[in-house]
Amino acid sequence: MNQLSxxxxxxxxAIYIMRxxxxxxxxxxxxxxxxxxxxxxxxxxLKAFYPEKPPFxxxxxxxxxxxxxxxxxxxxxxxKYGLDMIVYTNQExxxxxxxxxxHGSAYTDIxxxxxxxxxxxxxxxxxxxxxxxxDEEKSRAKERIFSFRNSAHAWDPxxxxxxxxxxxxxxxxxxxxxRVFPLSNWTEKDIWQYIRQENIEIPSLYFAKERPVVYRDGxxxxxxxxxxxxxxxxxxxxxxxRFRTLGCYPLTGGVESDxxxxxxxxxxxxxxxxxxxxxxxxxxxxxxSMERRKREGYF
Amino acid sequence: MQSLLKFITCGSVxxxxxxxxxxxxxDAKLIFADQEKALELDSKVGSTGGAIDYSLLLDxxxxxxxxxxxxxxxxxxxTTEKRSFIVADTPGHEEYTRNMAxxxxxxxxxxxxxxxxxxxxxxxxxxxxxxxxxxxxxxxxAVNKMDLIDYxxxxxxxxxxxxxxxxGEYDFETMHIIPVSATVGDNITTESAKTPWYKGGTLQNYxxxxxxxxxxxxxxxxxxxxxxxxxDRTFRGFQGEVEVGEIHVGDEITSLPSGxxxxxxxxxxxxxxxxxxxxxxxxxxxxxxEIDVSRGCMLCKDVNLHTxxxxxxxxxxxxxxxxxxxxxYFLKLGTKMVPAVVMNIKYKVDVNEGTHVQTDKLxxxxxxxxxxxxxxxxxxxxxxxxxxxxxxxxxDRITNMTSACGVVEHPLRRxxxxxxxxxxxxxxxxxxxxxxxxxxxWMTGLSGAxxxxxxNEVEKRLFAQGKHxxxxxxxxxxxxxxxxxxxxxxxxxxxxxxVAEVAKLMNxxxxxxxxxxxxxxxxxxxxxxxxxxxxxxxxxxxSTPLExxxxxxxxxxxxRARSGEIPNFSGxxxxxxxxxxxxxxxxxTGMTVEESVDYLMEELKKYI
Numbered sequence: 023m024n025q026l027s028x029x030x031x032x033x034x035x036a037i038y039i040m041r042x043x044x045x046x047x048x049x050x051x052x053x054x055x056x057x058x059x060x061x062x063x064x065x066x067x068l069k070a071f072y073p074e075k076p077p078f079x080x081x082x083x084x085x086x087x088x089x090x091x092x093x094x095x096x097x098x099x100x101x102k103y104g105l106d107m108i109v110y111t112n113q114e115x116x117x118x119x120x121x122x123x124x125h126g127s128a129y130t131d132i133x134x135x136x137x138x139x140x141x142x143x144x145x146x147x148x149x150x151x152x153x154x155x156x157d158e159e160k161s162r163a164k165e166r167i168f169s170f171r172n173s174a175h176a177w178d179p180x181x182x183x184x185x186x187x188x189x190x191x192x193x194x195x196x197x198x199x200x201r202v203f204p205l206s207n208w209t210e211k212d213i214w215q216y217i218r219q220e221n222i223e224i225p226s227l228y229f230a231k232e233r234p235v236v237y238r239d240g241x242x243x244x245x246x247x248x249x250x251x252x253x254x255x256x257x258x259x260x261x262x263x264r265f266r267t268l269g270c271y272p273l274t275g276g277v278e279s280d281x282x283x284x285x286x287x288x289x290x291x292x293x294x295x296x297x298x299x300x301x302x303x304x305x306x307x308x309x310x311s312m313e314r315r316k317r318e319g320y321f
Numbered sequence: 322m323q324s325l326l327k328f329i330t331c332g333s334v335x336x337x338x339x340x341x342x343x344x345x346x347x348d349a350k351l352i353f354a355d356q357e358k359a360l361e362l363d364s365k366v367g368s369t370g371g372a373i374d375y376s377l378l379l380d381x382x383x384x385x386x387x388x389x390x391x392x393x394x395x396x397x398x399x400t401t402e403k404r405s406f407i408v409a410d411t412p413g414h415e416e417y418t419r420n421m422a423x424x425x426x427x428x429x430x431x432x433x434x435x436x437x438x439x440x441x442x443x444x445x446x447x448x449x450x451x452x453x454x455x456x457x458x459x460x461x462x463a464v465n466k467m468d469l470i471d472y473x474x475x476x477x478x479x480x481x482x483x484x485x486x487x488x489g490e491y492d493f494e495t496m497h498i499i500p501v502s503a504t505v506g507d508n509i510t511t512e513s514a515k516t517p518w519y520k521g522g523t524l525q526n527y528x529x530x531x532x533x534x535x536x537x538x539x540x541x542x543x544x545x546x547x548x549x550x551x552x553d554r555t556f557r558g559f560q561g562e563v564e565v566g567e568i569h570v571g572d573e574i575t576s577l578p579s580g581x582x583x584x585x586x587x588x589x590x591x592x593x594x595x596x597x598x599x600x601x602x603x604x605x606x607x608x609x610x611e612i613d614v615s616r617g618c619m620l621c622k623d624v625n626l627h628t629x630x631x632x633x634x635x636x637x638x639x640x641x642x643x644x645x646x647x648x649x650y651f652l653k654l655g656t657k658m659v660p661a662v663v664m665n666i667k668y669k670v671d672v673n674e675g676t677h678v679q680t681d682k683l684x685x686x687x688x689x690x691x692x693x694x695x696x697x698x699x700x701x702x703x704x705x706x707x708x709x710x711x712x713x714x715x716x717d718r719i720t721n722m723t724s725a726c727g728v729v730e731h732p733l734r735r736x737x738x739x740x741x742x743x744x745x746x747x748x749x750x751x752x753x754x755x756x757x758x759x760x761x762x763w764m765t766g767l768s769g770a771x772x773x774x775x776x777n778e779v780e781k782r783l784f785a786q787g788k789h790x791x792x793x794x795x796x797x798x799x800x801x802x803x804x805x806x807x808x809x810x811x812x813x814x815x816x817x818x819x820v821a822e823v824a825k826l827m828n829x830x831x832x833x834x835x836x837x838x839x840x841x842x843x844x845x846x847x848x849x850x851x852x853x854x855x856x857x858x859x860x861x862x863x864s865t866p867l868e869x870x871x872x873x874x875x876x877x878x879x880x881r882a883r884s885g886e887i888p889n890f891s892g893x894x895x896x897x898x899x900x901x902x903x904x905x906x907x908x909x910t911g912m913t914v915e916e917s918v919d920y921l922m923e924e925l926k927k928y929i
Contacts, residue, residue: 026601028325028405037603038562041547045616072592074552156396164393184419184639186426186726189653189714193721209398
């Protein structure tokens with residue numbers, strides 16, 4: 023009997039989880055954020071149900087401040103695989119002019135957290151696949167694979183179900199939802215190695231290229247369009263940078279890099295001196311900030 | 322190609338479990354620089370003051386950090402040159418036995434910490450027992466804090482002897498004992514010069530090299546069916562993960578429980594067409610003929626599985642609500658979910674000592690031997706033969722909580738001299754069967770206040786929610802059960818007494834009883850409350866004022882009472898004593914029926 027490699031084992035686990043959800047949950051959806059984890063999730067979903075198309079829609083919560091390339095990539099993928107791609111924006115937030123420059127953490131709350139809750143309510147999804155991994159942050163290390171949210175979409179760490187073997191309990195009350203994390207046991211390195219092994223298409227923002235950027239508070243921010251507010255004295259310069267995570271461009275720090283291929287990215291990741299979440303500006307606020315936001319319904 | 326080792330660490334808080342793993346990660350330079358910074362930052366605010374506290378790497382949740390204990394299971398990931406690892410770090414206290422079991426159910430190997438200065442303690446026995454129960458076949462005892470006993474060889478040997486005696490009780494495939502110091506770092510990732518008498522290698526080296534693949538004769542093939550994929554008329558594939566053995570195109574398989582057979586036409590390993598598939602792979606199998614296969618069935622070849630309704634099991638109770646024999650749960654085994662009853666608790670196992678204790682109740686973190694009857698035939702195997710086909714969970718049908726996990730010991734036949742323990746059906750069981758809290762909703766208020774209308778609407782709403790209800794209406798009761806009673810004082814008291822007794826009987830039957838009587842006297846309502854029981858009595862006071870009721874005067878009764886035609890009319894010629902502390906009060910003046918019912922239903926949520 024041949025022993026599975028650790029990537030094969032992780033792949034089989036994720037597929038098993040996806041199939042359980044589709045078999046037992048009433049109205050599943052896959053959250054699609056266009057990043058590398060979402061790309062891996064999409065790839066796994068295509069494999070899990072082959073030759074069927076993934077039997078659920080995909081949901082992208084668009085803050086309107088994503089990198090332009092991300093949006094193009096999303097639409098290309100949706101077309102290529104014939105996905106049912108739902109794009110949701112908190113229109114109320116747009117009307118009020120909520121933006122990442124003036125509104126700080128309120129921006130994240132209104133355009134991401136609230137928008138997600140609104141979308142889940144609107145379409146009455148009962149189970150939402152997310153790409154969260156336990157290695158990302160300390161409080162995530164204790165997250166269940168099936169994470170239950172009450173009718174206000176809130177997470178109560180004290181009221182989660184024990185997960186034994188792979189016997190997932192998917193029972194829900196009306197109005198409740200479950201967030202499911204098939205990549206729970208993957209590390210950032212696993213993600214990259216799997217992308218290489220499976221030849222998974224990802225946005226080119228992950229690869230180093232000359233891009234117009236400004237240096238601000240220790241972060242490298244790309245000037246993706248003319249909505250970017252430059253501070254006095256700031257002038258975009260062309261630098262060879264890449265991104266380790268993708269999100270709203272004014273809030274996503276890049277790194278200077280020469281890594282133009284997957285192998286180079288993997289090499290860089292393995293010798294990385296800082297873990298990927300430091301490039302998300304919101305995570306640095308205070309110890310425990312992630313746990314707090316999760317309680318409020320953030321993914 | 323690197324393999325993956327999933328392991329669990331156990332030991333009590335003071336044994337330095339989190340420190341040990343923190344140290345492994347730290348030594349192996351597996352901590353990203355900013356996490357290291359966070360660690361130093363945390364250490365400053367932590368209780369250990371200044372020096373790096375490795376355990377802070379693992380204790381995640383804020384509440385836990387404040388309490389200084391690990392409540393939940395934390396998963397950590399690291400890779401060395403030889404292997405990838407996932408560590409489940411679990412709490413050691415007895416009250417967190419269930420969390421430890423969660424970690425153990427996930428792992429292939431357990432690292433159990435023993436404090437060198439204390440030797441084998443009851444918790445060491447408990448952790449060993451739970452690991453064995455959850456099917457772990459490989460254990461490593463890390464005898465920690467060797468620095469505190471000056472790396473004394475004899476003391477270590479003493480402890481090792483105790484450990485060997487203790488593990489003799491179980492079927493572990495491998496067992497290893499290593500002297501370590503987690504804080505100093507002896508024999509964790511580098512061999513210690515202080516234990517020259519120990520030649521067994523470091524903990525990390527052991528974890529990198531141990532073979533945990535299942536060497537039992539895995540002949541045959543089993544795949545529990547997760548779902549049936551039918552994208553179009555030409556394709557019908559059965560999706561699942563191979564749990565036992567391997568399968569080839571052309572093999573004949575049997576679908577259980579139906580027993581029908583067919584040949585394998587094609588196999589997809591995820592999205593690739595293959596000739597064969599083996600354990601651990603996610604596959605889609607097509608058969609050459611249409612046979613009865615659906616989710617929960619098992620596709621098998623050359624294995625002896627049980628197809629049965631009843632079995633004896635060992636249960637670990639995980640719910641805050643206790644287990645009472647006779648209660649109905651959902652049982653999930655493999656991909657099959659069926660209603661099931663815990664028929665009896667044969668005995669409880671003392672989690673520390675292993676002794677058997679007679680009991681009829683099981684509380685959180687307790688282990689017991691129980692017989693279980695499923696409502697439908699299921700396919701299973703003994704847990705000791707196949708973990709994946711013998712492990713199950715019980716799910717509470719009312720709270721949806723995962724109440725217990727269990728392992729199948731052996732199947733039971735009807736004639737196996739079954740004893741159904743204490744199967745008297747109780748009020749509690751009847752109520753559980755209906756999924757509701759049996760209560761009496763007692764509506765009081767003046768004539769014309771809106772009682773009959775509201776009680777009717779409330780019952781309709783409850784009925785629509787799937788509740789089983791019964792309405793006792795004043796007029797109806799007087800036409801039947803109470804037709805021998807008049808309106809004198811003693812008859813009035815008897816009328817209420819009978820209604821209360823009937824309401825109570827209905828509650829005992831598991832029903833929600835609704836009553837609507839003027840019941841103007843506090844003493845009558847008091848005695849009804851006493852009969853029905855304070856916990857089950859929900860008094861709703863319709864406080865619509867007399868003027869409003871008289872203005873409505875639906876039946877023309879007030880007019881007749883005012884003219885003296887009706888004597889002793891509550892509110893006119895006889896007092897109405899308003900309740901002092903009703904559970905719910907509502908004044909319907911100016912409210913529509915719908916608004917009033919919405920309000921009552923909202924309030925009733927607190928009680929039903």
